[in-house]
Amino acid sequence: MxxxxxxxxxxxxxxxxxxxxxxxxxxxxxxxxxxxxxxxxxxxxxxxxxxxxxxxxxSGERVAVIDDNRCNGCGLCARHCPYECIERDGKVYRVNEDLCEGCNVCSIVCPHDFVIFFKETVPxxxxxxxxxxxxxxxxxxxxxxxxxxxxxxxxxxxxxxxxxxxxxxxxxxxxxxxxxxxxxxxxxxxxxxxxxxxxxxxxxxxxxxxxxxxxxxxxxxxxxxxxxxxxxxxxxxxxxxxxxxxxxxxxxxxxxxxxxxxxxxxxxxxxxxxxxxxxxxxxxxxxxxx
Known part of the structure; x- marks a missing residue:
């Protein structure tokens, strides 16, 4: 009970x-x-x-990571992120890991391969x-x-x-x-x-x-x-x-x-x-x- x-x-x-x-x-x-x-x-x-x-x-929770060397700064990931955890940093974009829920939207809308990947985190x-x-x-x-x-x-x-x-x-x-x-x-x-x-x-x-x-x-x-x-x-x-x-x-x-x-x-x-x-x-x- x-x-x-x-x-x-x-x-x-x-x-x-x-x-x-x-x-x-x-x-x-x-x-x-x-x-x-x-x-x-x-x-x-x-x-x-x-x-x-x-x-x-x-365990098993994920946060997104953007590869600085591959990001071309198009900003699609930031515009579509439902948690508003992606911000411009100079010519590229970065993920605020404290806000990321690992929902995968950013990697889906990104038009380029191997730019966004995920790493495990322990909340x-x-x-x-x-x-x-x-x-x-x-x-x-x-x-x-x-x-x-x-x-x-x-x-x-x-x-x-x-x-x-x-x-x-x-x-x-x-x-x-x-x-x-x-x-x-x-x-x-x-x-x-x-x-x-x-x-x-x-x-x-x-x-x-x-x-x-x-x-x-x-x-x-x-x-x-x-x-x-x-x-x-x-x-x-x-x-x-x-x-x-x-x-x-x-x-x-x-x-x-x-x-x-x-x-x-x-x-x-x-x-x-x-x-x-x-x-x-x-x-x-x-x-x-x-």
Whole structure:
């Protein structure tokens, strides 16, 4: 079974909630966690992975290279490149490898032979290691400026499946990009974390469209509900219309910041804090879907 914790907007407290849920779930269920925020993975900090046990690169990716000695500067490759990663450099053209997706358009439109070729590149790696809580964490880690975060997350999830545990818990990136699509795809249930603000609600609506596309079951958690209580009914109505049962209301709690500074889930070091008590209720409600 796969549970994915997601949010349209970053900074709504998704990873803090995920870390605490993993701490609680790991006590009852054999699980493996996946940090699918390939651009900025940090779940290993909150879950205390001291040493990575292994690492696998995302291989087989290609970037285009233009031979300076054969290029005549016609510019067809640059005009047709869908990623706008080819620019003029004097009399010839060069490829910005940080933007190239290896789509092959440039070599197709080039009227000359042996001008454009491809070389393999490694855009990121998948690491795995054991947390201090006894369960394993698989982390997708994209190198700066590289593409294909979705493929990297897919690789991380396939690796997590090989651990053969009862439950996979995925901490998705914010937004609706490739890595998020790869994260939620195949989920049995998606936990949508929303805070009561116009911006968070707007981004959550975009996320729900992705979940609708894949026909995924979802539940909602309203985080920091007491920061803007007047807007909570608006979020509740949205989640109701999105067929997302609300499984918890989590208050704003400064102990969450202190827990992050300590590099631990808040529910572990501040078990009686308002945040922790609320997340425990989320955990109890979430178990009904497992």
């Amino acid at each position: 796969q549970i994915t914790v997601s949010s349209g907007k970053g900074g709504v407290g998704k990873s803090s909630i995920t870390a605490s849920l993993l701490y609680l779930l790991g006590k009852d269920i054999e699980l493996v966690a996946v940090d699918a925020d390939a651009d900025t993975p940090n779940l290993d900090i909150l879950l205390n992975v001291k040493d990575w046990e292994g690492e696998e690169p995302l 990121g790696v998948v690491k795995w290691g054991k947390t201090v809580y006894g369960f394993d964490l698989v982390s997708a880690q994209l190198f700066p400026g590289r593409p294909n975060s979705g493929k990297l997350v897919f690789k991380a999830k396939k690796l997590a499946e090989s651990f053969d545990k009862d439950l996979i818990v995925v901490d998705a990136a914010a937004g609706i990009g490739c890595s998020v699509v790869a994260s939620v795809n195949g989920s049995d249930i998606v936990v949508v974390v929303v805070e009561p603000t116009e911006v968070s609600l707007s981004d959550a609506k975009r996320l729900i469209k992705v979940l609708d596309h894949f026909g995924l079951k979802r539940v909602g958690v309203i985080n920091k509900f007491d920061v803007h209580p007047g807007f909570v009914p608006v979020v509740e109505e949205f989640l109701k219309e999105a067929d997302a049962e609300i499984i918890g209301y989590v208050p704003y709690d400064k102990n969450v910041v202190n827990a992050m500074l300590g590099g631990k889930p808040a529910v572990e070091i501040f078990p009686e804090s308002p945040f922790s008590l609320a997340v425990k209720k989320v955990y109890e409600n979430l178990k009904n879907f497992i």
